[in-house]
Amino acid sequence: MATLRGWVWNVRDIGKLKFILLRTFPENRIEQVVVKKGNVPDEILEEAGKFNPETLLEIDGDWKESPKAPNGREFVATGLRVIANSQPTPIDLTEKTPAEFPTRLEYRYLDLRKPRIAAIFKAKSTIVDAARQVLRKWGFHEAAFFPIMIATATEGGAELFPLVYFDKEAFLAQSAQLYKQSLVPALGRVFSVAPSFRAEKSRTRKHLTEFWQIDAEGAFLTKKDLMEIQFDIYRTAAQRLAEENEEELRLLGIEDIVIPTKYEKISYDEAIELLRSDGVQIERGDDFGAPEERQLCSHFEVPFFVTEFPETECAFYYKLREDDPFFAEKMDFLAPGPNGLELSSGGPREHDPEKLAARMRAKGLKPENFGWYLEMFKYGFPPHGGFGMGVERLTLALLGLDKIMEAMPYPRTPDILTP
Numbered sequence: 195m196a197t198l199r200g201w202v203w204n205v206r207d208i209g210k211l212k213f214i215l216l217r218t219f220p221e222n223r224i225e226q227v228v229v230k231k232g233n234v235p236d237e238i239l240e241e242a243g244k245f246n247p248e249t250l251l252e253i254d255g256d257w258k259e260s261p262k263a264p265n266g267r268e269f270v271a272t273g274l275r276v277i278a279n280s281q282p283t284p285i286d287l288t289e290k291t292p293a294e295f296p297t298r299l300e301y302r303y304l305d306l307r308k309p310r311i312a313a314i315f316k317a318k319s320t321i322v323d324a325a326r327q328v329l330r331k332w333g334f335h336e337a338a339f340f341p342i343m344i345a346t347a348t349e350g351g352a353e354l355f356p357l358v359y360f361d362k363e364a365f366l367a368q369s370a371q372l373y374k375q376s377l378v379p380a381l382g383r384v385f386s387v388a389p390s391f392r393a394e395k396s397r398t399r400k401h402l403t404e405f406w407q408i409d410a411e412g413a414f415l416t417k418k419d420l421m422e423i424q425f426d427i428y429r430t431a432a433q434r435l436a437e438e439n440e441e442e443l444r445l446l447g448i449e450d451i452v453i454p455t456k457y458e459k460i461s462y463d464e465a466i467e468l469l470r471s472d473g474v475q476i477e478r479g480d481d482f483g484a485p486e487e488r489q490l491c492s493h494f495e496v497p498f499f500v501t502e503f504p505e506t507e508c509a510f511y512y513k514l515r516e517d518d519p520f521f522a523e524k525m526d527f528l529a530p531g532p533n534g535l536e537l538s539s540g541g542p543r544e545h546d547p548e549k550l551a552a553r554m555r556a557k558g559l560k561p562e563n564f565g566w567y568l569e570m571f572k573y574g575f576p577p578h579g580g581f582g583m584g585v586e587r588l589t590l591a592l593l594g595l596d597k598i599m600e601a602m603p604y605p606r607t608p609d610i611l612t613p
């Protein structure tokens with residue numbers, strides 16, 4: 195005798211025989227339950243044909259091989275109890291009548307119950323755990339408690355969500371950048387997996403106003419070190435998905451996940467020339483927009499880095515190239531293929547407080563607003579570098595999702611604030 199718990203997915207009533215497809219707990223797998231006259235009291239048999247989808251049941255019985263049933267087996271019921279009733283659902287979770295994405299978001303608490311949608315977040319859990327595994331291997335310590343409410347813009351610009359902090363002005367953090375740098379002399383190498391907020395009115399497949407980042411920073415890290423670490427995260431996440439999430443990948447229509455064995459790198463100038471050869475109108479000094487980025491990614495079959503960018507397009511904390519200050523040592527890490535996108539940005543940081551203050555002023559920022567940050571570099575601060583990798587972007591890339599909103603249980607965009 196066994197006990198099965200789960201939610202009604204569908205019911206087929208053929209009189210003295212009822213077939214209940216059950217979304218089981220905790221597996222979230224669709225299993226077939228047979229409720230047959232003579233095996234259960236008549237009142238239970240009658241009730242079994244009337245359950246609404248998402249009614250939560252506890253069923254006693256035994257497993258039996260059945261080639262025609264899902265997973266090649268069925269559960270023959272001998273007892274049945276209702277744990278929680280459900281009213282008719284406003285969207286069809288079986289997707290025989292698919293709902294448009296805005297409608298799915300309206301009822302996201304139901305949409306998330308679909309095995310295919312739940313598979314995204316089981317896989318995302320593996321991806322985040324793989325990142326933690328890699329960073330610990332490289333000697334990083336997790337410091338997961340950086341402030342989310344801050345007094346100073348991390349990167350400047352207008353992409354800030356203001357809030358009232360008692361009688362002071364404050365903001366939601368754009369990133370953990372300034373705080374993770376401050377821990378480098380204490381811990382050597384630090385990382386966090388934490389939320390970031392950007393008030394960008396971008397409506398693209400890769401932008402959210404609230405997202406999570408794998409933020410890492412470490413002393414004496416070279417550009418090559420930073421590239422190796424980021425690629426290691428990508429490769430390890432792909433490897434673990436293949437090993438641990440076979441069922442989730444199947445539900446998402448992924449037969450084989452690509453596990454890259456190498457990465458490539460190109461300079462900014464090489465990227466500009468590659469885009470121009472494709473007929474893209476772009477000037478030296480321009481940043482890459484979404485169309486240019488996607489076109490660039492289409493040239494690669496493995497993840498790749500663009501190894502520097504014009505200083506004018508980079509945050510103040512990036513170190514400038516010593517041989518050519520037109521460039522900052524900022525690197526972007528991108529996923530390959532026609533649907534590729536930027537996964538992360540990072541690079542060596544400037545640790546000279548006078549140069550940092552000058553960079554701030556050049557970008558229209560006031561050094562006096564960064565008092566504690568600039569002061570800390572006067573106390574034996576080591577050369578260091580780091581990166582911020584988008585968790586949802588990495589999930590989108592590895593799982594081949596259409597849009598980044600699919601990678602968040604409750605996405606936030608300029609148009610979406612509820613549920």
